[in-house]
Amino acid sequence: MRKERIERASLYSEVTKRIIAELEEGRLPWVQPWDSAACGCTMPQNAGTARPYSGINILILWAEGIARGYASQRWLTYRQTEAAGGNVRRGEKGTVICYADRFTPKAEAEAARGEDREARQVAFLKRFVVFNVDQCEGLPEDYIAPMVGPDPVLAIGAADALIAASGARFNIGGGEAFYSPSHDFVAVPPQAAFHEPVNWYRTALHELGHNAVTQIMPHRGEKARLAA
Template sequence: MSRTIDQRQSLYAEVTARVIAELEEGRLPWVQPWDSASCACTMPANGVTGRRYSGINVLILWARVIEGGYSSQRWLTYAQAQAAGGNVRKGERGTTVCYADRFTPKAKDDSARDDGQEARTVAFLKRFTVFNIDQCEGLPEALTQAPEVRPEIEILPEVAALIEASGADVRIGGDRAHYHPAHDYVAVPPVAAFREPINWYRTALHELGHWTGHPTRRDRDQSGAFGSASYAREELVAEMASAFACASLSIRPTVRHADYVGSWLQVLRHDDKAIFRAASAASKAADYLLGFAGHDGQSS
């Protein structure tokens, strides 16, 4: 058991240290320089099952795509590559991702049932290794064919429909975008205030990321005052939720609040699980929003 705990703590520390290093260099792991890569901006997914990766795995795999200069966001395990008729090229280095969940040990479940109580669950974090399809050979064309990149003119109506379908109280006007938790509304300046129309939609998705945190939706702590750790954590969730939603809609994410980097660093240095929690909450927030666009939100 202690070895499992040590491995889990090691993974938390490794990933957190990597994110801190990126932030200290002025780079945000959830906003990658897709223009300099040969890969379209989208969410990473398993090449066989099609399931999108979520939470911290998105940051890990996005960073690896950029680092490796890969042309695809699709990933396979070694066994999946072989089962598909191909193999991982000799000498290729895999990428470690993780799966977090909770389970109830059978002994505790039986004991709790005998006592008429609810059994306590135990958290676990499992590592596994994946390879980008660019690291493989002999795969069928169905796995290696590049996805079609949709033009912006097709994307914006879909985002507008998502916002409309959400039923969110979106108020257009003023000169500052924000979400008001107490009165549960989103305020966004008019489209004319933005250099490009798509930036209005990026901003709206960021504020809708906050909107998902309302008690009637994803129920996150939004009570923190500006400058507090809880405020920084919520802003971190909204930043990533917007990035994940944008990428799912084929929109390249951008930075909304780079001036919060200092407060994010304080949070991450204090708690090496903070980025995992924030990324998980961001995935749930993004999936909540994407549900209004007809996305199934199936991720792993």
């Protein structure tokens, strides 16, 4: 029981630190011109069963997906990856999540029946490791195919050329738009998720501006980004 409490406290502490780190990087709410519901797999879910993760696991997987720049929030255990015919790429590190529940020990159930009372349940916390589908290879197409079409609805040549010329690492996918200074990449949702396609370019260039400030004035980039 004491070990379980220590493990739970440790896991909660890890998640809290990661959330604080996200806030310190300036990922603050602003007017959102896209529909998160149209961004494939915004909520973390198991790629094999399509079952959504819950509780603290949502925060853990959200934070990991943002930090690593994964294109989706689909995850698998090592065994599920193998069962699907794929494999985890060599050198990839998994993400630890947890399963919390309660059970009634057999001895307690028997004792409760003999004493005509309700059996006491015992809480448990089990950790296990999952991998994002981006960390795997050889998976079936339906495990990794985007839920929103990748083809742009609108193409603005000059803006596309500017994005390409910036040299920034540019990830398209998920339901959030941000620039991560610590990992040096820009992320924006798919263009098809935006109510007005032109707002995809406005959002992309807004985040690209944070990247430019950090590259040109690394010491002032933090203040400028937080003030935006």
